[in-house]
Amino acid sequence: MRTRIRAHLFASTMLVAGVAVPAHAQTAEDARTQAPEATANEQPVIVVTGSRISNPNLDQSSPVQVVGESEITLRQATNAEELIGELPGVSPGAGAGVNNGGAGFASLNLRGVGTNRNLVLLDGTRLVPSSLLSETDLNIIPVALVERVEIVTGGASSVYGADAIAGVANFITKKDFAGAELAGTLGINERGDGARYRADVTLGANFDDGRGNAVLNVGYQKVEPVLQGDRDVSRNTYFINGEQIGSGTTFPTRINGRIYNPETDSLRDYVGSRDAFNFAPDNYFQTPLERYNLFGSARYEIADAIEVYAKGMFTKSTVQLSLAPSGMFGDTWLLPLNNPFLPNAVRTEVCASNSISAADCAAAAGATDPTDPNYREVATIINRRFVEQGPRIRNLTTNQFQVWAGVRGEITDSIDFDIYGLHGESDRKNSNINWGLKSRVQQALRAVSETECADPSNGCVPINLFGDGTDISPESIAFFNQPAGATISTRLSVVSGSISGEIGNFLAGETPIGYALGAEYRKYGASQVSDVAFGTQDEVLGTGAPSPSFSGAYDVKEVFAEVIVPLVEDVPGIHSLTFEGGLRLSDYSNTGGSTTWKAGGTWEPLRGYKIRGIFQHSVRSPNISELFTPVTTGLSNLPEDPCEGTNPVGNPELTAICIAQGAPAGVIGNIPSPSAGQINLTSGGNPDLGVETADSYTLGVVLTPPQIPRLAVTADYYHIKVTDAITLPTPNDIFGPCFEEGDAEACALIRRNPLNGSLNGGGDTPGLIAVLTNQGTIVTSGVDLRINYDVPMSFGGLNFDLTGNWTEQSKFQASPVGINRECVGQYSSNCGFFAGEITPELSFNFRTTARIDEVGDISLLWRWIDGVDYERILPTDGVHPDYLSIPSYNYLDLTFRTEIADTLGLTFSVQNLLDKDPPNVSNYVGTTALNSGNTYPTTYDVLGRRYSITATMKF
Template sequence: MLGKFRPRHYLLSTTLLGSAVCISPAYAQDVPGGETVIEDASPIVVTGSRIQNPNLEQSSPVQVVGESEIGLRQATNAEELIGDLPGVSPGANSAVNNGGAGFASLNLRGVGTNRNLVLLDGTRLVPSSLLSETDLNIIPVALIERAEIVTGGASSVYGADAIAGVANFITKRDFAGVELASTVGITERGDGARYRFDVTVGANFDDGRGNAVLNIGYQKVEPVFQGGRAVSRDTYFLDGSLVGSGTTTPTRINNRIYNPADGALRDYVGSRDAYNFAPANYFQTPLERYNMFGAAQYEVADGIEIYAKGMFTRSKVQLSLASSGMFGDTWQLPLNNPFLPDAVRSEVCASNAISAADCAAAGAATSPNDPAYREVAAVINRRFIEAGPRIRNLTTNQFQVWAGVRGSITDAIDFDVYGLHGESDRKNSNINWGLKSRVQQALRANSTTECADPANGCVPINLFGDGTDISQEAIAFFNQPAGSTVSTRLSVVSGSISGELGNFLAGETPIGFALGAEYRKYGASQVSDVAFGTQDEVLGTGAPSPSFSGTYDVKEIFGELIVPIVEDVPGIYSLTAEAGIRLSDYSNTGTSTTWKAGGTWEPFRGYKLRGIYQHSVRSPNISELFTPITTGLANLAEDPCQGSSPVGNAALTAICIAQGAPPGTIGNIPSPSSGQINQTAGGNPNLDVEIADSYTLGLVVTPPQVPGLAITADYYHIKITDAITLPTPNDVFGPCFEEGDAAACALIRRNPLNGSLNGGGDTPGQIALLTNQGTITTSGVDLRINYGLPTGFGRLNFDLSGNWTEQSKFKASPTSINRECVGQYSTNCGFFAGEITPKYSFNVRATAQIDDFGDISLLWRWLDGADYERILDAEGIEPDYLHIPSYSYFDLTYRAKVADIFTLTLSVQNLLDKNPPLVSNYVGTTALNSGNTYPTTYDVLGRRYSLTASMRF
């Protein structure tokens, strides 16, 4: 096919050799020297450049996960292929339960999931979120030939949102035949089962002028509960004590616990009364996914090909949290509530200066129309354990279609023109959460069976039992479903030409160039029902999700050059310069310019130096611009105003009162509920662009003297200024309470009833606004060593991929701390970088290919140790929680070709059954520090087994 595409384009560059490219023999063959020759004449995708001549060395480093590695990993989805590569931080994934969004995202270099791109065959995919994140779950794993990751930035090639780079999943071309594949897996403890089934059918037609392929897949992942692992069965606080949530059963009212056994109230003591919320949470969220992918191309004329692709994915992810409840909001408590014990009524009256006579009269009132009727404001915490766990079902339907034409204009110049359109709809349905307005209505009861307002079939609620007293009829009344739908759209029209301009100065390799233009239009909306869009209405959700929408488009032109300057002279085997530019016109932020400049110098064959500098200008996305301001949750383990802390400290007392704490609450202000405080935040339509400058300097060694050896080492440095960021809670609380900064103190607003930082919409908590005042910096070194050699029994292959992170810094504003997060963990570092970023990490795979037996492969994954953020006060924290030692995991795989058409692969992951570190549930952010550990960094499932059977004919 496309016979006029030039044969000299078909050698993969040595940039890829250092990255262990493994391509199926059906499409390629290995030749001496480690190069890979493509046998058909299909155009090659070179990630990081639109110049399709791999002989022209690009200067950006590329990591490659080849088809052999994909098979050894037995991945059920794309996140498992690249999520644990050194230097790659996963974003949200299957280990994120409280805070999960129903998709898996990527966080290259730890600078944010919205600062990298996920591509399929070099083209964009429709975002799955309002933040323009792409769901890795939509990638058709069965058809992936390799995954290539450019981590030095790729903005001038793909757009300015590729600040940290791209992950490009490249599909198999010209697939012919039928392939059936099935993977099953389970943990040693008998839970967390995984299933994947794929059928792929492809054929060539019209004497090889055309090819069509169709893949249909099904994946299912069963849950693993935190109650099923020793590390997470109970909830630990920072001091090592067993704690939980202050939303309890029995009822906690105004920080006092009602004991139904004796009808009396007592002070709330967390170590005794807190609710253990851990067992109902997931360590592995369940997933069910159906996907289809089809592609076809046809050579309509000599050197001219039309092509089309289409994909559809339907996935359902479920999240599970502990039972809903009344989470410390301010409630209007009728003193005539028929379930209200006398002891509670008397204490509530006394705290509100209501006389005993008036209290008794209010308690005897027959209805709200009674002159003696009275309500008092009360902070109530009550866990609705009768209703069962909170369930969130997230169902996503995504499709995307491509159509284009490509071919040769001349023997030296090719073209490619295509359009694509994709849409994603993610429906969020909340079950067992409850509606605040209906609970309030159910509190206003004339009797145990009659509500004062009988609308909607109201049933009175009994809060003062032992956890079995709320009737199922009452639950059915207030437990109405609520939800929203997030929709995203992407349309692209793109055209480019690329090819050769002849020789320059010296040598035989021609100049490579690419020129093109692109138009993209993004649209996104969030449509919520009335309950889900109303502040405080859905219990236990944190922030509401008001309906809103936004759109923007961008027009771009771009160009690239790779210029061979000198070749094959003494001291210069090859010298190449590279440049690229992209001019963008955004409808929301105007014009901007992104560019790159670099080069490679190979003084001797097989020994090469490379470097590139890139300047990027990223425009804010729809979420950053248009999300309405609402009150939700942020992480803070301890409030400086809580408990007895301000007693006897006049300055601290004054600050707490100035922030809205009533003077009478000093000495009794509750601590943050479950390590969370209210935070008021949202989008900012006045945001401008952020600027990123990055460079990489590297070495590539493929010595002819050592066939099969490839070494790459690259230093990278990325600095983002005018970064779109939110301040962390410590960025506000530190200046306020440690330095007395009045401006910072003004950004903290307290509950007007009890002085806490929790409550409903009347408690803003920390006020955090998105600005362009941030600075993000990261740097380090990537190392890759790959070596293969023949043996008397077959072949040995070794592959090491390592990373040293020199710095990972975040400064939310000019007055904030320039926070260093390498090898450190805390709510601050989790707030920015996503999870723990080890200083050193590496993966080593050793594979023995044994003739007539199969492959035996051992993967060793090593993470350097980490410390609790060193600049924070560690007083009172359990010493064992201040340090996590280095961790090693081993995965053992055996793969055998049982017959010509049949292959079996058996793996044991976490071979030594290594347990995760125990660091409490409060050292990091809620989403990532869960189950007393970091489940996105450390293996919480334990030893597990998987088996894949593949048949191709």
Template sequence: MRPNFRTKTLRKCFTSAAIMAVAISATSAKAQNQEGADSEEASDVIVVTGSRITNPNLELSSPVSVVGRDEIDLQPSLTAEELIRELPGVVADLGSSVNNGSEGTAEINLRGLGANRNLVLLDNRRLVPAGLTGVTDTNLIPLALIERVDIVTGGGGTVYGADAISGVVNFVLKKDFQGAEISTSYGVTEESDGAVFRADLTLGGNFADDRGNAVFSVGYRTSDPVLQGDRSFGFESLSSGSGEPQGSGTSVPTAINGLQYDPDTGLLSDDTDTFNFNPFNYYQTPFERFNVFGAANYEVAEGIEVYGQGLYSKNTVETQLAPSGLFGTTYNLPLSNPFLTDALRNQICAQASVGISQAECDAAAGVTDPSDPNFRAPAVTINRRLVEQGQRQQTLEFDVFQLEAGVRGDITDSIEFDVHATHGQSTRVRSQNNSGLNSRVQQALFAVDADTCIDASNGCVPINLFGSGQDISTEAVAFFNQPVSATTKTELTVVTGSISGDAGFSIPWASTPVNFAIGAEYRDNVASIVPDIASGTLDEVLGNGEALLPQSGQYDVVEVFGELVAPLVEDKPFFHSLTLEIGGRYSDYSNTGGNFTWKAGGSWEPVEGLKLRGIYQRAVRSPNIEELFAPTVTGLDNFANDPCAGTNPVGNAALTAVCIAQGAPAARIGSIPVPSAGQINATFGGNENLDVEKARTITLGAIIQPAVVPGLTVSVDYYDILVTDAITTETVGDIFGPCFESLDPNSAQCQQIVRNPLNGSLNGGAVDTPGAILNTSNAGRLETSGLDFTVGYQRDIDFATLALQVNGNFTFENKFQSLPTSLNRECAGFYSVNCTSIQPEFQLNSRISLSRDEGSISLGWRHISGQDFEPAAADLADIFDDYESIPSYNIFDVALKAQVMETLDVTFVVDNLFDKKPPIVGNTIGSTAFNSGNTYPSTYDALGRRYTIGAKLTF
């Protein structure tokens, strides 16, 4: 029967080479190069990630790294993203360590170019996106069935679609599974928190005289939270500027127009208390997942096979923030509010921003009818942490299914066809509790007495903001604390047909025939967000940062593609092999029109055991639905040092003029509040006029497998990726830097900063305080280059098999420029609010193992080079000396695996063996999502030493 189808600059290289030499002598990597992967049966037709050409005798030009099943078994992972997050060349993105800013997804970011510039595949097939950015949530991947993970980091646009600029991650599942497998694992930190549990049952077998095979797998995963308050280094929010505890200016008691209420005197004072928000946040977000996967194939006739697969996943992710509050929003405060004393009322009236005469103030004291001419409700900014509500809690529930059906088979003995269709739908319901509604707080301020609102039609209960900080009644909380929700839906439909095989001839100097693949593909992407009325109303949900406005969009694309791999010379002097590889793809997008993607490369093997390879690729990426259609909203971004805040402008006429031109009242110069919790308002949105971005990718490499050292494989690959006309959004530094360096109030950047009209700050309601206006355009430029290397060695010794694997990456540059006039920022080896997640200049991941039939023991080592605070950001940031750099970071793990019985394996893993603590840099030095709990928890281990025990039973 036919078998079933199926890598600061170069000057640091010498120093790092010494590190690598130590690594090779001691450890081994979590990934291996394709050439070091376990070989498959030569008779099987295999699909190599990075090409649709399936001839196993052809080795292609793009570098492919592989995480094999043995390594997967040693990782106590809850999601597929965790399997490769620590690999060099992969930059940590959204996942379980992101709390404030989490979308509930686990995403992969190759080369630091963004999760939207690489593709995640399951058995070479696209998966339905999780949201409007088109990014795949790897929570969908059935872990129990993963055979290996292939990572193509040289671009894959020609093969899989023009949007695969930085590469492709392909999760390859087991084929023709037979029998039953039960696997389970449980892990917990040394602090007895953060427990993780996983269980999977997989059943499979052949049927119809081995003409078909079916497999079914069901899995359950859950993880408990780890609070920042449960770690000594995370309990207190630290200022990145001073290194001292510094929380949010929105605290208790209440502050009116920047002056805080003193319960002892009953008056407003200059004293300020800050609120420590850290203890409520998560280092590890709670997660629960139930998934089902099924697949089957059946040979309906000789050489013709029908196949299909389906998956369903229900995921629940929870996030938690400190109690909500009134974050400097403007409210109308009636002077007849029953909780105002005469002295406090008089003090508010006398404030410069209020400016109500004493006579008017006295006359308004007892007037509760808004239609009365003496009624006064002046606009004031109010800061008050609503601790009576409890923590803000968000639940993100995903329901995802995807179905695929296809037929494949032989056209001739050497040419095959494959036609398949895929349809997937994803629904995410975002539910929030304990945030509160702005309109109801405003309504509750308009009160007749302590028990009755002026408008009591909807059960309004007055709110008391003038006490010690625990004075809001339970009834008032119940009135303004209403749950809110929003639903995100996405759909993906893909129809693909391809023909591949042997062209029927070979070049005269080669014996292996020319191979080809041609085909066509249609894709349709639909996505929408439907919020409830509160979520979709500007400034309505307290503490949300931004409104979740309704949005929707759709685009489709028709593509044709082709590949050719031609062996030119084989088995000749200095030409053990010479192969040419070319390919092209034409894509016609409904929103951006037609574009062409192509690749050209080849490999030369002068002698057996030495192979040189290279490939040049041109790609385009069409904007996704979010980039095109997202409505303009005002949210939050980290920025702790407002040049207009405090006494900075005093005596500086030019600076004062800029601050006033941006909307700050002249009377507040010298007393403008600093950014609350190190965050400012930022306004951003989509742009329907966006066009495609263009990318050029170069990869050059070598593979050495010396015959004199059996079992040794060394690969080195240089890559250079340039994206022009890049779809980018300006950073806060792109606006503030040029503005406050030039101090020209008429400059474009200065005009992109709009301040709170009452107090001049960059905090407040979205209606009157847009803050930094960050535009999205096609005017950006991205560039990254570096060197990947892999060293693999395996040999039998007297009592065991020794295996060594080292996988490393030098990132020479990772530059980002949002506009031609903007600074071309370097983020490789640097961190700041302008750089998102940490991208080290040098990373190493390695593992050394001893194994025999009875089991194995292995030691893993992960090395991250030191980082520095971004020099370009220093002009607008006063950073604590100890936080200006992060030293190199090393983490070790040990894994023991025992074959208890022929059918039972038991694994014990200790992660972070020496309980390495994360580097501390404070809470305001980087972007909100990744700089949290005084560190970067997605890159550095904030959980501490962890123990995991697992078992797998097969029969």
């Protein structure tokens, strides 16, 4: 019985939906040696991700993509994000390439339908979420212990829960590890920056004659930053029309849209190409990371067929984000006319623009303090970059732990059971440095002398805004540059029990019917606790939305069942015919009951030629963020405002729309363009949200022809449709109907700055008003292809592994009256608003590995990304021709792997072998998070040629 239990723990061999083939870039020999040994009379129990049924003779209908141990070694990954982020059809979420908009963790976005619609599992069990959106941080995965990754990309909700709409990524760890392994990785970019370090120590031992095993892994990873200022593509900031430009928050100070010139004591018109601030150099292309991992597991067979087990993991990671210096970003400020630093030219213009007479202006200038009858403050829009303060820094420190404990074994020779509980918690502390507090800057503006504030509390020091950009004193900076931050805490508790086994087949053949039954209870909790500054609207300068404190929780009770029934075997035209079905009944405390189910099967007319398909119906409940996040005003993307500049002049209809949205009639013709391509967006959670439903199906073939040994081909068509989707409208969903069709409801969702008519400013400028609803529809479909062929050669062997994806459609419609937007092969701020990552129509990875006896492996990975276009339904007037398309891209990675001795192995890689530069499409064609440094750093390589070496010692 002991061998059977150990095989059960192993979880699975390298199967793709029940067909044993080498995993990605893995040799046939690798695949053969993955399976645990079995006795002559006993076959190992095999579990494949996507099913809880443990039977090596039963084929699952869901396609499973596998990254095997050999590929993991070749990639020399520092974290789990690097193992799967470049796979065709897998869209990465936030990660190391996201700086402005990063959250300090790496998430997964299967099929581009949202990071909250897939699951990340460890050995088939859930991990505590790392965000309020229930996203899992890939950084917590212990990469050194990962044996393989299995990705179900056709949906897996009936097996793992309804939030697995797009599928799951299951990281499976090594079992029964015995001995010691020391591994170290060093990587460096050819340009000398972005160094990457990883060190792991793994210790394991069997004890009590093999009845037990314990393993411990301690890991350390460090990633050095790469600044956008250190790459040619991103050294300057380019606008969508090709002009070198930047942010309108600049220096010297900009008052009501005009620039103060200290040399002439006068104001002049702001000209973007001359005056805009280049914010790029201080941003990161590769965010720095330091992480410590601790992972341990143990098992012990307490009886002949009963085993207890436990696991625990702890991760501490620190990620740093860097942005251009903070400042006064076009908010409305109360400017005292007696400010001692206020130049006469500025005072005169401010008075004139507010219809204050020269006599009253002079009297106000001479006021001694706020109690003086002549004291006067004027609402003024001020843009001033605090270059004296240095770049804005955001430190995100995450502490995460999770523990598991359970018992499993056999009830009878044909029935297994597994009962376990887990609890995990994650705390992510966000500390903002060099941002500044608005209330303190306002206090510092109310100065009665160059050294004294009208309100001297808190150690107030006056601020001088009217020099050339180096005149704010260190004492003043120290006064308003107070730290601010918040802590996001999440927790997950699970109790789960299941039985799986087999019963005699009363229909056909000798293969028994496989089944699984179980029940599960999950409880989620999350909170955001902010200090006063970080939770107050418009208080922390340059942050976008505040983060008010709130909390929420819900739980779910579920029962599930699964069955695989061989229907016909070994008759003419049917080598095998199998039915697969599954049902999960859920009761959510927030949305009530729901039913998730699947039905499918496989047909193998001839041995080695198989057709498979499955249909799945899912019902996802809203998560804590979608339900409970307070409504706040943050930022969205818009490169050009229809009301900006002279656009409304001579156009009475457009003028009327702009005025109706809150723009003063007097500023028509001079409304500023969006600051740095960003506008205000007011949104938040919605406690009235209901469930969203999804229907998905896959249909494909698996070919392992006996006539061609060592060849495996899989091709699967997938289709996922989410209705009643919880979504926000894109900016164009609001601007299009309003300005192109005159839709009054859409126009009412745009509220402008009451002083200058822009869509930027403080709390008095809501900008776009977008509410989460269940009105969205998301559709994606395409084909996954996998071809693996291993050829023995006189010198060793050759392995060819092709993984490809064709995306047929990737559509998003925020509401029934919104645009049904197609984003396959297209990029824009609208496409990026939802899916984020560029979705090429075609992409593939092709790895060729030569095994040379007594020498090692030489492997070449060719990654190809299809060309993409600027969103075709958008007007191209004013868009530089070079930014309207990105050609197809090819990347080559070369790796050599060898064993110096029985105990020492070396792996050396050159990534981006040809040093391919990323495309330049400006900094304004997409969303801020993903269109950064004039390119898309999460899609295209921005680091250049780089080298890495890994040494592994085993004892």
